[in-house]
Amino acid sequence: METSIIISGFGGQGALFAGQVLAHAAMESGKEVTWIPSYGPEMRGGTAHCTVVIGDEPIGSPLVRNPHCVIAMNLPSVDKYEPLVAAGGRLLYDSSLVKRPLHRTDILGVAIPAHDIALRCGSQQLVNITMLGALVTLCPLVELAAVEQALRIHLPERHAELLRPNILALHAGAAYIREQRIATS
Amino acid sequence: MTSLSLRASLREVSVPPQMEIVYAHPAALADVPMHYCPGCSHGAIHRMIAEVVDELAIRERTLCVAPVGCAVFAYKYFNFDSCEAAHGRAPAMATGLKRILPDRIIFTYQGDGDLASIGANEILHAALRGEPIGVIFVNNAVYGMTGGQMAPTTPVGMKTTSSPLGRDPLTQGRPIHLTEMLATISGVAYAVRRSMHSVAEMRKTKKAIRLAFQAQLQGLGLSLVEILAACPTNWRLTPVEALDFIRDRMASEYPVGDFKVDERLRNWSGEC
Amino acid sequence: MARALWKGNEALAEAAIRAGVDAFFGYPITPQTELLEYMARRMPELGRVFLQAESEIAAINMVYGAACAGARAMTSSSSPGISLMQEGLSYIAGSEVPCVVVDIMRGGPGLGNIQPSQADYFQLTRSAGHGDFHPLVLAPATLQEAVDLMYASFDLAFRYRTIVIIAGDGALGQMMEPVEMPPMRPPAQDRPDWAVFGAKGRPPRAITSLYLDAEELEQVNQRLQAKLKVIAAGEQRWECYLTEDADYLVVAFGTVARIAKSAVRAARAMGVRAGLFRPISLWPYPSGMLGTLIAQMRGVLVVEMNAGQMLEDVRMAVCGRVPVRFLGRMGGVIPLPDEIAAEIVHMARTRQRGNGHGAQRLLQFKE
CATH class of the missing domain: 3.40.50.970 (Thiamin diphosphate (ThDP)-binding fold, Pyr/PP domains)
Structure with a gap:
């Protein structure tokens, strides 16, 4: 069984990094995983996204058309991926930025005021990890502790002072899902 | 008796005690007949290089990178290791060799089409890197091997098979002065122009080759000796007329001289 | 390690x-x-x-x-x-x-x-x-x-x-x-x-x-x-994936081959016995192995991120013995598992409806 996740946002929001943290956590948890970025001009402004596939057997395709889970950190990402999420899948979006309702009824849309949560944790730069905390609480991909450990190991040294805020944001995102009593599976 | 067997017999000659050998076949020059035309300068330049290699006692650690052009078989004429580059790429190939073999003496032997036209980028960047290699740049103003077409070094007005009305600067540009250009680059330790049109000039040419190798032995950077050379066949001249052509036509466009000599070379005590 | x-x-x-x-x-x-x-x-x-x-x-x-x-x-x-x-x-x-x-x-x-x-x-x-x-x-x-x-x-x-x-x-x-x-x-x-x-x-x-x-x-x-x-x-190298009982063979290399693996699994879930032949050495091409596999197949689908280049090697190995279809994406577009799976299933259904002229070789580009 493979689970595919797309994380998408503006360039600079850390979509690719959040995906890498998830991939590291999956690998350290003994799972098979692939991570593949969009590496076109969107890296330099515009939207950036990555695809993470996690499974128990060696991963076939590192790319999917219909992901099981999507983290959308801006409106263009919601517009692009809402039609693509697999039926029964999950679309987590930043409701601080995206004000429109979702159209699909066959997916679970999860509105997370990630921007506000991130600001409370210290910086709007923490939206990506806030969303990641929410994702791994919502879906049984990897343990939250494994993600925290991946952050500790893989946050670049030049950002060492951001480790605590990142861990704070990770747990705040997770707490939001638990407090809202959103059905997890 | 052919020249080959004559040479062989000379070697076996025992020298009487009251005499000494003042002229012999260089050990660094292979004992094979060369394919060059009568009056061509390549053979003499090969011999000068071989003499310098012998004098510096570096034959066992010298490597030649041969060009595409008339000297394409240079690797057959030297009695040391060598390899054959693609047209113009000798400085890149020599770079690869030198980076792997930093204590060897590595030189390229290139014509004007090879170095100044198709290989201009490779020589430019080898110079910029200060690659400690030697470059023997033989300038005879034409593409010799392909039958005398216009080269980037062809003087204005000179008729060649691809400039039958004479080189027209309006449509074909003016001759490139690559040695002067390279002399402006800090990675270049030695950049001079010499000529083959008289015995005196040939002696100076050999001294320059020796100094170029010396620059490499001292690890000073890229050293380049441009040599004005005769191509009687493609110039449609006799060998003697070809020497006059160098003196009268080529040397006015390409004056012999030193364009860059590293201070450490000037102070070299072993000046010959 | x-x-x-x-x-x-x-x-x-x-x-x-x-x-x-x-x-x-x-x-x-x-x-x-x-x-x-x-x-x-x-x-x-x-x-x-x-x-x-x-x-x-x-x-x-x-x-x-x-x-x-x-x-x-x-x-x-x-x-x-x-x-x-x-x-x-x-x-x-x-x-x-x-x-x-x-x-x-x-x-x-x-x-x-x-x-x-x-x-x-x-x-x-x-x-x-x-x-x-x-x-x-x-x-x-x-x-x-x-x-x-x-x-x-x-x-x-x-x-x-x-x-x-x-x-x-x-x-x-x-x-x-x-x-x-x-x-x-x-x-x-x-x-x-x-x-x-x-x-x-x-x-x-x-x-x-x-x-x-x-x-x-x-x-x-x-x-x-x-x-x-x-x-x-x-030095011929290849991988066979789920080919033992396969009726339909996908041939793909590199990234496309791993995507095709997912597609083969999806096609099997839809009832088509598909397998994958993945050349690892592109030269020398493992033609012998492919030729042997072909004997048991009812159809072949070549998938590449080009206009059909390895396709020529596959055709030479197949020698007209079974229909060869082609799915190519170009310009940097990556074929995804669903479109490859759909193509496999389409190939199987077309073959079943075939009226004896099934050996006709098809070549098509996916829009």
Whole structure:
């Protein structure tokens, strides 16, 4: 069984990094995983996204058309991926930025005021990890502790002072899902 | 008796005690007949290089990178290791060799089409890197091997098979002065122009080759000796007329001289 | 050794280092640049040669020079840069010196784009330069396989004195996947007996690809061809996936092949017994194995990120015995599992409806 996740946002929001943290956590948890970025001009402004596939057997395709889970950190990402999420899948979006309702009824849309949560944790730069905390609480991909450990190991040294805020944001995102009593599976 | 067997017999000659050998076949020059035309300068330049290699006692650690052009078989004429580059790429190939073999003496032997036209980028960047290699740049103003077409070094007005009305600067540009250009680059330790049109000039040419190798032995950077050379066949001249052509036509466009000599070379005590 | 998450380009670079590469010469080009950047950091640390050349033309000729000295020399590039290297590759092949080249293919022709592509298939397998020769071309599908092939590449290059090309694409270069790195091997100490490094205590050697005499050059070519035959016989590599009971065969290489694996599983879930044949060596092409597999198949689907290049090798192996369909995406568009699966299912249904004219070969492009 493979689970595919797309994380998408503006360039600079850390979509690719959040995906890498998830991939590291999956690998350290003994799972098979692939991570593949969009590496076109969107890296330099515009939207950036990555695809993470996690499974128990060696991963076939590192790319999917219909992901099981999507983290959308801006409106263009919601517009692009809402039609693509697999039926029964999950679309987590930043409701601080995206004000429109979702159209699909066959997916679970999860509105997370990630921007506000991130600001409370210290910086709007923490939206990506806030969303990641929410994702791994919502879906049984990897343990939250494994993600925290991946952050500790893989946050670049030049950002060492951001480790605590990142861990704070990770747990705040997770707490939001638990407090809202959103059905997890 | 052919020249080959004559040479062989000379070697076996025992020298009487009251005499000494003042002229012999260089050990660094292979004992094979060369394919060059009568009056061509390549053979003499090969011999000068071989003499310098012998004098510096570096034959066992010298490597030649041969060009595409008339000297394409240079690797057959030297009695040391060598390899054959693609047209113009000798400085890149020599770079690869030198980076792997930093204590060897590595030189390229290139014509004007090879170095100044198709290989201009490779020589430019080898110079910029200060690659400690030697470059023997033989300038005879034409593409010799392909039958005398216009080269980037062809003087204005000179008729060649691809400039039958004479080189027209309006449509074909003016001759490139690559040695002067390279002399402006800090990675270049030695950049001079010499000529083959008289015995005196040939002696100076050999001294320059020796100094170029010396620059490499001292690890000073890229050293380049441009040599004005005769191509009687493609110039449609006799060998003697070809020497006059160098003196009268080529040397006015390409004056012999030193364009860059590293201070450490000037102070070299072993000046010959 | 523990698994670690590696980016494709960097994993290839580290694998080359562990295989004992002496010298790297390269030029920046997306999507392989991380390989060059990784070498720029690591090679000097290890006291080995790294040089950013002024062009791909210079880079391959520097590789040529270092290889003549007997070094384990390599370069890496992407499609437009590989085009520029054709001259040097031909000289290297003609001189029979070993080297390793990585091609992280991107969309073409021309400047094209920087997205993944497999459109260098002909360029690498058929004509990596003028004259008669083939490099040994290896196409990994996963990062672990990329690392393992890279690690083996210098031994292959030196065993046959040939060019080994690792053919990846932008997706392979850019993606991350767990990899177990092989152990570090020291650079080789001995210089090969054909290399040039100074004629000390032996006759001089010359390395050249020039033979003006026609009979002599024909003999050289005959020797080269004999060597290529040995390589062709001994170095075919492939993977068969779910082919034992398969009625329909997908043939794909590299990134597309791993995507096709997912598609084969999806097709099986839809009731079509599909399997995958994945050539790992693109030259020599594993035609024999493919020809054997064909006997049991009712249809073949070739999937590539190009206009149908490996398709020619498949057709030669199939020899008209079963229908061959083609699904090609170009310009950097990656075929996704669902469209490949749909094509497999379509092939099966078309075949079932067939009225005896099923042997007609179909060729189509997916819009």
